[in-house]
Amino acid sequence: MDLAIPFATLATLGRIFGLIGLSIITGWLLAYASIKSRSFESVYIPLVNVLESIPVIGFLPFVLVIFVLALPARFGVELAVDFLVFDAVAWNIWIGTYQAFKTVPEHLIEVSDNYGFGFFKRLKELYIPHSIPRLTSNIFSSFADAFFYISVSEVFTAGAATASVCPRGTCSTFGIGTLITEYLSSGNFVGVYYSLASIAIAVAVVTFALSRLSRWAVAKYGVDTSDAIKRYAGRWRGRIAYPWRAFRAQMRNVPRLAARSKTGNLVQENRSHNGIAKYVMYAILFLLFAYVLYSSLRIVISVPVSTWYSFLQETPRLLEYVGADYLRVTLITLASLAFAVSVGYLLATHRRAGDTILPLIQVFAAFPAPAYFPLIFIFTLPFLEHTLPFIYSEVYIFILGFLSCFYYVFFDFWIGVQAIPSEFNELARNHELPFSTRMRRVIFPSTLPYIITGLSSTINSAWAGIAIGEFWPNIAPTVAPNGLQVPFGMMYYISANMANGQIAAAAYVSIIFAVIVAIYGVVFTRNLMDLARKKYVVEEGVFAA
């Protein structure tokens, strides 16, 4: 076995946990600033909510260009990858931390006021401990997200897409995704298998460790929970089942926490403002914005006016590409939703099947699709090329997209079904509601907030899947010299132009896409989320004075 494999796996893991750590630390500071300053909170929370609903992958080429132009190529690519992974995990952790800080019990805040705790002591002894259970449960999904996006980024940067900004191999990041891409290029399948095994071990160990951490955190830091610190006698069955039970216990806490944050049981902070934290955050946000603006202007100025004019003329065709990709994303999303609703409902209502199958899906979900997809491609290409000669590339994009994202809406729907009050289920059974009525009038409305959240993540990751699927020239040089390519698509246009040195063209369509997804995120996703939060709050359905 190549010794680079474990090191590359550790490098990827290190990058993931480094970025998760950064998200947590910044999340604590931002959440603290939010609860101390109403004005900061009124900017921060809507901003995070909007950014959360925008697919990060749409910005990958653009961000890559900005970082590479500003910094030495290798360092620029590394930072671009890190920025995007950070972007993928940060929102989840930031919002979770904010909600945890907002729900610190009033009497504990009074105690800290009473004894005159300062900024650090207040954070260390009160807010941070209170956020630990929420954070540890959020790290589950953040880890899977980060692993997926880092693999996408590694494949993207190791491939031909960055060939023009940095010659092949000179600036790809060191990680397991890059290594797999290199093994595939050279036809080293043994290397690929060992790499996949290495990822499997890493995923299993991390999932197990996070489950233990989560359970411990709830037992130690949970306020007024029934979770006792349990000591296991070492029976193997208990140990194997343990992580899953912990995960389920965490998931059951989700609706409770959400309900708490909605019911007005929030701490209204009007205490002494911490000016320093607030202004530091304003400054950081301002610098980031200024940097992005400056870099964008540099690109704009460096391109002749005639070139911009030709881009403008090309816009209708580019919009068709965007439309084609939206159609692909829609199909993938619908398939994911159908899978979630059918299998998710089955597993949520058949506990024994759920206990067996859900942990497998959980581990599978944390296993990044770009790492193993080339193998699926290699083994099925002869068959699909023969049976579906005109659309086999589309089928591969669909499969890659589906594998990249189906589990988000699946797990969210499953959690939503679990959170439906038992009274509702009993009512449906008692009155013998037909299956279609039950789904339409009870299950879907009850789980709508969960479905929307899941769909948002699913759509984001579907974009990531097709981003690499439309232009993956080095997916398997031994069986497909041209790789996987679908020219009629925006993601192909971006990647191919970058590979040919047409950075401005890639940036232009990337900007168009960014504008569209921002509008989509604000108009569609946010409105749906607002509707769900106002009308479809299942916790309000059970009145207990």
Add this chain to the structure above:
Amino acid sequence: MVVLDCQELSYRFPNSKTIFVDINLYTAKDELVAVVGPTGTGKSTLLRVIAHLIPPTTGRVFLDGVEVRRPSSRISLVHQSIATFPWMTALENVRLVLSDKNMTEDEAIQLSKKMLSLVGLEGAENLYPKEMSGGMRQRVALARALGASPEVLLLDEPFVHLDELTANEIRKEVHELVFNPETTLKSVVLVSHNLHEVVQLADRVYIMNGSPARITDVVRIDLPRPRDERDPLFYDYVDTLYRGLDIRSIR
């Protein structure tokens, strides 16, 4: 004439203790039967077993002489926590249980309105639960249960989440509401901790005690309706029930 007949019911939670055993309980036509017992004797579980929402460990339930083998709206449960769907109006909440009743949309709406009117919610058809008080929500739940054309209504602590004034108001009406000639209802089983409420409403009272719980006594309430709480006999019945409860049995 026996409507509901529960024979030798027992229930044991999976891998856990037995909750109750040897429960024999029946209801006659136009009879409101109550079940009282200390906390933990499994009264709410008993209602779910009767509705077959959870199958009994042993024993059988008969409705009009036919064994109940699956949940059916002919035995309708009104929950202790008032359960109304927040995304549906009062009318839609009632309309929901008429989905499978072989009636047109118009008939279903008319019946829903009639049930809401029956429980005093005429004019509130288009309100959402969050726009209603707890008492109104409980009336919606009651209208929904009655709309399903049940023969037996199971009421699980139906007034426990209401303030005393509202609960009193509904209690006074509930007998007339449920046994209204316009409903299909034949009998009611009420579970309650409130002995005054039980004496106010019930024709017969089953007292459960012990662990596992058993029926230890049955008291017939022979008081004319409407019942007056200031009547000395009313208090005698409350005392009788109180003395019948073995609070220590749950320790």
